[in-house]
Amino acid sequence: MNKKVFIAAVVIFVLLVPAVLISFNITKVTGNEVLDNIVSIMNRLSNGIWSSLILFGLTLLFSMPIGLLVTFARRSRFKVVEMITKFYISVMRGTPLMLQLIVVYFAPYYLFKIPLSSDYRFYAAVIGFSLNYAAYFAEIYRSGIEAVPKGHYEAAKVLGYSRRQTFMKIVFPQMVRHVLPPVTNEVITLVKDTSLAYAIAYVEMFTLAKQIAAAQSSILALFVAGIFYYFFNLLVAFVMGRIENKMNYYTA
Amino acid sequence: MKLLEINNIKKTFDDLEVLKDISISVEQGEVVSILGPSGSGKSTLLRCATLLETMDAGSLYYCGETVAENVDGKSVYVGKHDIKRIQGYFGLVFQNFNLFPHYSVLKNIIDAPIHVQKRNKKEVEKEAMKLLEQMGIADKKDYYPCMLSGGQQQRVAIARALAMNPKILFFDEPTSALDPELTSEILKVLRMLAAEKMTMVIVTHEIDFARNVSDRVIFMDEGYIIEQGAPQDVIDNPKNDRVRAFLAKVQG
Numbered sequence: 225m226n227k228k229v230f231i232a233a234v235v236i237f238v239l240l241v242p243a244v245l246i247s248f249n250i251t252k253v254t255g256n257e258v259l260d261n262i263v264s265i266m267n268r269l270s271n272g273i274w275s276s277l278i279l280f281g282l283t284l285l286f287s288m289p290i291g292l293l294v295t296f297a298r299r300s301r302f303k304v305v306e307m308i309t310k311f312y313i314s315v316m317r318g319t320p321l322m323l324q325l326i327v328v329y330f331a332p333y334y335l336f337k338i339p340l341s342s343d344y345r346f347y348a349a350v351i352g353f354s355l356n357y358a359a360y361f362a363e364i365y366r367s368g369i370e371a372v373p374k375g376h377y378e379a380a381k382v383l384g385y386s387r388r389q390t391f392m393k394i395v396f397p398q399m400v401r402h403v404l405p406p407v408t409n410e411v412i413t414l415v416k417d418t419s420l421a422y423a424i425a426y427v428e429m430f431t432l433a434k435q436i437a438a439a440q441s442s443i444l445a446l447f448v449a450g451i452f453y454y455f456f457n458l459l460v461a462f463v464m465g466r467i468e469n470k471m472n473y474y475t476a
Numbered sequence: 477m478k479l480l481e482i483n484n485i486k487k488t489f490d491d492l493e494v495l496k497d498i499s500i501s502v503e504q505g506e507v508v509s510i511l512g513p514s515g516s517g518k519s520t521l522l523r524c525a526t527l528l529e530t531m532d533a534g535s536l537y538y539c540g541e542t543v544a545e546n547v548d549g550k551s552v553y554v555g556k557h558d559i560k561r562i563q564g565y566f567g568l569v570f571q572n573f574n575l576f577p578h579y580s581v582l583k584n585i586i587d588a589p590i591h592v593q594k595r596n597k598k599e600v601e602k603e604a605m606k607l608l609e610q611m612g613i614a615d616k617k618d619y620y621p622c623m624l625s626g627g628q629q630q631r632v633a634i635a636r637a638l639a640m641n642p643k644i645l646f647f648d649e650p651t652s653a654l655d656p657e658l659t660s661e662i663l664k665v666l667r668m669l670a671a672e673k674m675t676m677v678i679v680t681h682e683i684d685f686a687r688n689v690s691d692r693v694i695f696m697d698e699g700y701i702i703e704q705g706a707p708q709d710v711i712d713n714p715k716n717d718r719v720r721a722f723l724a725k726v727q728g
Contacts, residue, residue: 375574378528382568383588383640384560393587397578474578474620 272429286354291361316359325352329424368402408464485534496699509686512696567637571649575621582617607635627658647678
């Protein structure tokens with residue numbers, strides 16, 4: 225068996241174990257106190273894992289395409305659009321994500337006196353994360369677009385491709401390959417950044433882990449949470465690596 | 477019939493006047509070589525003719541159809557729609573090929589005829605294979621550009637330009653990125669095209685090639701045409717001192 229596939233299988237298995245434990249509500253497997261404690265921690269972290277994963281998934285789903293739109297705006301012929309976009313990117317990159325989440329969460333109340341509902345925590349987290357990550361993705365995409373040689377645009381122009389065709393057929397596919405390594409970086413960072421959602425009291429895995437750790441006066445729960453992040457990111461890196469290899473078909 | 481006519485073209489980049497007052501016309505079936513030291517404006521002339529640059533002043537016609545006219549000392553271009561049609565009259569082969577790296581050899585050649593000219597895919601493919609056979613690289617049709625030698629890549633680029641069925645083909649120093657052995661490959665292809673009465677304008681540093689293949693040689697220096705005529709006259713018996721000095725230098 226391929227070594228990489230083997231590693232992937234191990235990672236998926238590790239992620240699957242808690243899922244099984246959780247779904248069958250198994251809290252006691254062995255007589256061993258520490259092991260049983262770990263199993264019960266996993267069980268109690270389960271809700272948080274899903275909250276983290278949903279936040280992670282939705283952020284990617286929104287921020288990746290929004291990032292592309294931001295790139296277009298950043299490269300716009302209209303100076304005003306370019307300036308506004310530059311300002312947006314500089315604020316998103318220049319202030320703490322935690323602060324941005326707090327602003328998104330409390331803005332409706334302070335600006336429009338709309339009472340805060342606890343449901344809104346989730347939406348605020350998704351909106352805050354998406355806006356922040358869109359700015360980073362936009363800059364990554366921009367670097368990918370600018371790495372396409374000018375000569376390719378010229379060749380496309382002489383061949384009669386429209387601007388739209390040139391982007392869709394010539395520039396975009398090359399951009400995707402250029403940006404995969406930095407995008408992988410961002411995605412991995414996002415997995416860990418989801419823990420910042422605690423700033424608006426959105427209950428995700430790390431929040432729960434901290435609560436358990438405090439209650440038990442032990443860092444074991446934090447350690448278990450760390451293992452989850454690590455294995456999930458191993459999976460992310462593996463999947464992105466596969467995609468990268470697939471996209472490298474045309475390079476020497 | 478005049479395929480290309482350029483009158484009194486002027487082009488300035490920032491403060492640098494690259495083309496000062498140049499007029500050329502090319503008849504159907506004619507092979508014209510443009511010689512001259514670097515910085516003399518040869519490439520800029522080609523880029524203006526292929527609409528990669530806009531002229532500051534001067535007029536441009538293809539097959540009697542107006543692309544740009546001189547109005548009050550300024551070039552005024554016709555509308556987008558006309559330009560798009562006229563763009564189909566000419567093709568351009570670049571010094572560094574500018575093949576699309578993510579497309580196979582065959583796709584590089586057939587994509588524009590299919591998606592720009594909206595021609596039948598089967599027909600275009602058949603034509604493309606014929607071109608590849610002519611270029612001696614039919615066996616490379618499924619390769620990606622990075623897997624080919626420079627000479628092979630340039631032959632693909634020539635096939636790509638020919639697949640659009642242009643009336644006139646421009647070459648911007650097509651052998652300058654190649655070593656002597658590969659250069660002769662490309663010159664062989666150009667000779668073959670000349671024998672088929674393809675109308676060509678070639679910017680080149682290959683003096684022997686210009687002498688043997690072209691019907692007319694144009695010598696440019698500092699933004700002007702300083703001598704033109706049959707290759708025997710311009711290359712073997714130049715009247716202009718600067719032409720003589722240049723030829724002496726490059727021919728050792």
